[in-house]
Amino acid sequence: MYDLLSGLSVIEASSFVASPSAGLYCAQMGAEVIRVDQIGGGPDFRRWPVTGNNDSLYWENLNRAKKSVALDLARPEGRELLQALVRATGQVITNFPAKGFMAHDVLAQGRPDLVTVRVMGWADGSPALDYMVNNAVGYPMMTGAGPEPVNHVLPAWDLLSGAYAAFALLAAMRRRVETGAGSEVRVPLSDVAIGTVANLGGIAEVLYERENRPRLGNAVYGLFGRDFVTADGVRTMIVVVTPRQWANLVEALGLTQAIAAVEAERGVSFAKDDGLRFTHRDALFPLFDQAVGARKHADLAAALDAGGVVHSAYRTMLDAANDRTLVADNPIFGTAENPSGFSYPAAGAFATVPQLERQAPCPAPRNGQHSEEVLADRLSLPAGEIARFIDAGIVGVA
Amino acid sequence: MYDLLSGLSVIEASSFVASPSAGLYCAQMGAEVIRVDQIGGGPDFRRWPVTGNNDSLYWENLNRAKKSVALDLARPEGRELLQALVRATGQVITNFPAKGFMAHDVLAQGRPDLVTVRVMGWADGSPALDYMVNNAVGYPMMTGAGPEPVNHVLPAWDLLSGAYAAFALLAAMRRRVETGAGSEVRVPLSDVAIGTVANLGGIAEVLYERENRPRLGNAVYGLFGRDFVTADGVRTMIVVVTPRQWANLVEALGLTQAIAAVEAERGVSFAKDDGLRFTHRDALFPLFDQAVGARKHADLAAALDAGGVVHSAYRTMLDAANDRTLVADNPIFGTAENPSGFSYPAAGAFATVPQLERQAPCPAPRNGQHSEEVLADRLSLPAGEIARFIDAGIVGVA
Numbered sequence: 001m002y003d004l005l006s007g008l009s010v011i012e013a014s015s016f017v018a019s020p021s022a023g024l025y026c027a028q029m030g031a032e033v034i035r036v037d038q039i040g041g042g043p044d045f046r047r048w049p050v051t052g053n054n055d056s057l058y059w060e061n062l063n064r065a066k067k068s069v070a071l072d073l074a075r076p077e078g079r080e081l082l083q084a085l086v087r088a089t090g091q092v093i094t095n096f097p098a099k100g101f102m103a104h105d106v107l108a109q110g111r112p113d114l115v116t117v118r119v120m121g122w123a124d125g126s127p128a129l130d131y132m133v134n135n136a137v138g139y140p141m142m143t144g145a146g147p148e149p150v151n152h153v154l155p156a157w158d159l160l161s162g163a164y165a166a167f168a169l170l171a172a173m174r175r176r177v178e179t180g181a182g183s184e185v186r187v188p189l190s191d192v193a194i195g196t197v198a199n200l201g202g203i204a205e206v207l208y209e210r211e212n213r214p215r216l217g218n219a220v221y222g223l224f225g226r227d228f229v230t231a232d233g234v235r236t237m238i239v240v241v242t243p244r245q246w247a248n249l250v251e252a253l254g255l256t257q258a259i260a261a262v263e264a265e266r267g268v269s270f271a272k273d274d275g276l277r278f279t280h281r282d283a284l285f286p287l288f289d290q291a292v293g294a295r296k297h298a299d300l301a302a303a304l305d306a307g308g309v310v311h312s313a314y315r316t317m318l319d320a321a322n323d324r325t326l327v328a329d330n331p332i333f334g335t336a337e338n339p340s341g342f343s344y345p346a347a348g349a350f351a352t353v354p355q356l357e358r359q360a361p362c363p364a365p366r367n368g369q370h371s372e373e374v375l376a377d378r379l380s381l382p383a384g385e386i387a388r389f390i391d392a393g394i395v396g397v398a
Numbered sequence: 399m400y401d402l403l404s405g406l407s408v409i410e411a412s413s414f415v416a417s418p419s420a421g422l423y424c425a426q427m428g429a430e431v432i433r434v435d436q437i438g439g440g441p442d443f444r445r446w447p448v449t450g451n452n453d454s455l456y457w458e459n460l461n462r463a464k465k466s467v468a469l470d471l472a473r474p475e476g477r478e479l480l481q482a483l484v485r486a487t488g489q490v491i492t493n494f495p496a497k498g499f500m501a502h503d504v505l506a507q508g509r510p511d512l513v514t515v516r517v518m519g520w521a522d523g524s525p526a527l528d529y530m531v532n533n534a535v536g537y538p539m540m541t542g543a544g545p546e547p548v549n550h551v552l553p554a555w556d557l558l559s560g561a562y563a564a565f566a567l568l569a570a571m572r573r574r575v576e577t578g579a580g581s582e583v584r585v586p587l588s589d590v591a592i593g594t595v596a597n598l599g600g601i602a603e604v605l606y607e608r609e610n611r612p613r614l615g616n617a618v619y620g621l622f623g624r625d626f627v628t629a630d631g632v633r634t635m636i637v638v639v640t641p642r643q644w645a646n647l648v649e650a651l652g653l654t655q656a657i658a659a660v661e662a663e664r665g666v667s668f669a670k671d672d673g674l675r676f677t678h679r680d681a682l683f684p685l686f687d688q689a690v691g692a693r694k695h696a697d698l699a700a701a702l703d704a705g706g707v708v709h710s711a712y713r714t715m716l717d718a719a720n721d722r723t724l725v726a727d728n729p730i731f732g733t734a735e736n737p738s739g740f741s742y743p744a745a746g747a748f749a750t751v752p753q754l755e756r757q758a759p760c761p762a763p764r765n766g767q768h769s770e771e772v773l774a775d776r777l778s779l780p781a782g783e784i785a786r787f788i789d790a791g792i793v794g795v796a
Contacts, residue, residue: 003573004566004569004570004572004573004581004583005569005572005573006573006576007576008572016639017598021597024597025562025565029566029569043639043640046671046672046673047620047621047672048619048620048621048672048673048676049599049600049602049603049606049607049619049620050620050673051606054673056599057599057602057603057606058598058599058620059599060599060602061596061597061598061599061601061602062597062598062599104752121708123728123730123750127706127708128708128710129637129639129708131618131623131635131637131710132635132637132708132709132710133710134710135634135635135710135711135712135713136710136713136718136721136724137715137718137724138713138714138715138716138717138718139550139551139552139715140616140712141712141713141714141715142551142715143541143542143548143549143550143551143552144541144542144548148633149616149625149633149712150541150542150548150615150616151541151616151625151635152537152541152550152552152554153537153540153541153614153619154537154541154550154554154594155598156550156552156554156557156558159554159558159594160554160557160558160561161748163558163561163562163564163565164423164561164564164748164749166561166562166565167423167561167564167565167568168402168427168749170565170568170569170572171402171403171427171568172402172751173572174402174403174406174568174571174572175401175402175403175404178404178405181753182753183402183751183753183754184751184752184753185402185749185750185751186749186750186751186752187748187749188748188750190724191728191730191748191749191750192748194718194724194725194728194730194745195730195745195746195747195748196552196557196748197715197718197719198459198731198743198744198745199419199422199459199460199745200415200456200459200460200553201447201454201455201456201457201458201459201460202447202715202719203459203715203719203725203742203743203745204447204455204458204459204736204738204740204742205447205455205715206714206715206716206719207716207719207742208447208449208455208740208742209447210716211716212714212715212716213715216551217548218538218547218548218549220529221446221447221551222445222446222447222448222456223445223446225529227547227549235546235547236533237529237530237533237549239527239529239530241414241441241527242441273444274444274445274446275444275446275448275452278446308525310519310525310526310527310530311530312526312529312530312531312532312533312534313533314533314538314539314547315533315534315536315539316536316539316604316610317535317536317537317539317540317595317600317601317603317604317610317611318536318604318605318608318609318610319536320534320535320536320592320595321595321600321601321604321605323534326534326535326588326592327592327601330521330589330592332589332592332593333596338602340602342602342606344601344602344605344606345596345601346596347592347593347596347597347601348593349593350559350562350585350586350589350590350593350594351562351566351583351584351585351589352521352583352584352586352589353570353581353582353583353584354502354582354584355579355580355581355582356581
């Protein structure tokens with residue numbers, strides 16, 4: 001938690017990963033993020049992983065440091081309260097449909113400076129999940145050794161869309177400061193995915209080559225990099241991106257003469273050219289397989305570290321969770337009283353601001369925990385009217 | 399291109415994916431992003447994919463709409479010019495080391511309101527690439543069917559760090575407006591990765607279960623989702639996240655009775671519970687394998703679309719690049735005069751702002767294309783002094 005965004009309030013009406021993560025990033029930077037959900041929880045409220053009591057460990061981490069307002073969004077009164085909260089606040093992050101009661105034009109009635117950030121599936125407004133757009137842009141057909149497609153487990157498009165949505169919110173707010181004008185910023189997963197393919201040169205590559213990149217397994221395209229197995233059975237990734245790293249790697253593995261022989265035979269120099277190291281990987285990889293395979297991991301790691309060569313052994317998520325440097329001793333982690341009752345390291349903002357003191361991570365709210373407070377503060381509703389909404393099942397409280 | 403960030407100028411001293419993508423997102427939203435590189439190009443200037451002339455299709459896409467200043471950063475005069483540009487501009491995105499001539503404290507001398515956003519590898523400042531932090535947090539050991547680890551091809555951590563860095567820049571600038579104070583915001587890939595594991599519930603999950611999630615291949619954890627193959631050999635992903643999608647999927651495939659039989663046998667109801675559909679996937683998947691395998695893809699797709707069930711066939715990146723809806727007819731794409739001379743669809747901002755007119759994507763600069771203009775405008779250097787720098791090889795021009 002930092003206070004970079006203190007003073008900013010945002011309504012978040014959303015579910016799943018992308019839109020909630022945008023709200024999370026804002027909340028971890030000190031914004032007041034008011035998540036509005038269906039009473040009893042939205043469609044992501046029980047999403048796995050869950051505890052034995054069916055409390056979602058996913059939900060309580062993606063919604064840390066937010067407030068929760070619970071409404072019956074199936075009824076007009078609940079929808080009107082959400083609309084009123086958006087208008088009273090002035091900025092909203094949502095993945096609700098672009099048409100209907102959460103349409104920007106509807107929300108902006110009486111609030112022309114409203115900023116709406118809308119995470120979408122397909123750009124035409126039809127639903128899509130991370131998996132759908134990932135298949136559509138081709139990455140599963142490039143991942144793994146083939147021939148079958150492999151979906152990556154990380155919801156990368158959701159996450160990228162969420163971070164981009166947080167950026168887009170602040171960008172649209174900056175324009176509002178300059179011009180006074182509100183706007184809707186739509187962030188479709190499908191455009192984030194195909195736009196990223198383009199940004200990384202992928203569209204240009206396949207149209208230039210007129211064919212797809214070959215499946216490379218764990219080898220890295222366009223430079224020297226792959227996984228290797230040490231004498232004691234540790235599989236580790238080694239990747240070279242600078243001439244110095246290459247020189248130091250070759251020397252550390254005692255491959256100077258063998259590499260020189262390949263260079264002489266092929267009439268090339270690997271010293272300064274990532275591409276050549278990739279093109280001639282058929283000759284290089286066997287040398288490195290043998291050299292890495294002759295060393296114990298600890299010895300290899302020490303030699304590579306000394307030469308500034310980046311490497312990283314594969315490990316499991318449980319190993320990662322128990323890594324002291326990465327988690328227990330990492331200042332981004334702290335503890336919080338979680339709704340599930342289960343205690344574990346909780347993350348704050350990814351970023352570190354050396355000039356500021358980092359505050360401890362906050363827990364996620366219980367569904368409706370802040371309904372009364374927010375309706376009173378934001379809409380100036382009298383306590384009696386809020387009580388009437390609660391009795392009528394329009395407003396839920398924790 | 400939109401003008402949400404017009405009036406903002408940012409120095410970008412960076413390379414590879416994460417830091418340049420942060421600058422790209424700002425440039426595509428109308429900021430003036432001045433990328434400062436070594437004369438002749440930084441370490442990423444020839445990165446693959448490249449054309450037959452060794453022009454990087456990667457570089458010219460990740461650096462669209464930016465200006466380029468080329469300096470000899472190995473010499474004190476070049477470094478001083480970069481420092482002066484940072485001080486004159488007031489905000490910088492960089493992945494240069496936290497210590498040295500691009501340290502925040504050094505840059506902030508005479509410019510106490512400076513905002514520095516620094517993308518890093520490991521949080522302690524030692525170098526790491528996307529592949530390193532990915533291995534460290536455990537995703538390759540979860541991706542694919544196993545037992546070997548599978549690295550995803552998408553540089554997801556780079557991309558997420560880049561988008562988050564763009565968000566962090568605007569957040570730190572917002573605080574500066576409120577308080578007048580500058581700050582450095584550090585975004586280490588390693589903290590983005592382990593923080594994301596935490597945000598998605600992964601840290602909690604493995605510590606609660608005291609074991610790792612099983613390898614699931616292309617099946618989705620915690621809900622109903624996997625790839626299936628149609629009668630005509632099309633492999634497609636189907637994922638269910640709402641009760642309505644489940645009901646419509648079961649009906650569309652004529653599985654109502656078969657599912658009811660499983661429910662009766664197992665004593666469960668799949669109607670409203672994602673988790674049960676996952677837990678009992680051993681019974682469900684064979685039914686769907688058979689039902690999908692009996693249908694042609696076109697028929698299946700029509701039936702699923704009618705029921706609002708999301709699905710997506712696997713395809714290659716070349717197929718994606720040639721998809722009219724996704725690329726040629728997609729308003730985020732346009733054409734630009736690329737440094738490589740090769741013409742292809744170029745992406746603008748992922749986001750769409752219905753209230754604003756989208757401007758065409760801009761090309762990437764040539765190395766040093768804007769050196770003279772920027773040094774004159776930003777540092778008020780007289781033409782003669784710039785010429786002296788050029789003659790001395792301190793400043794490069796295109």
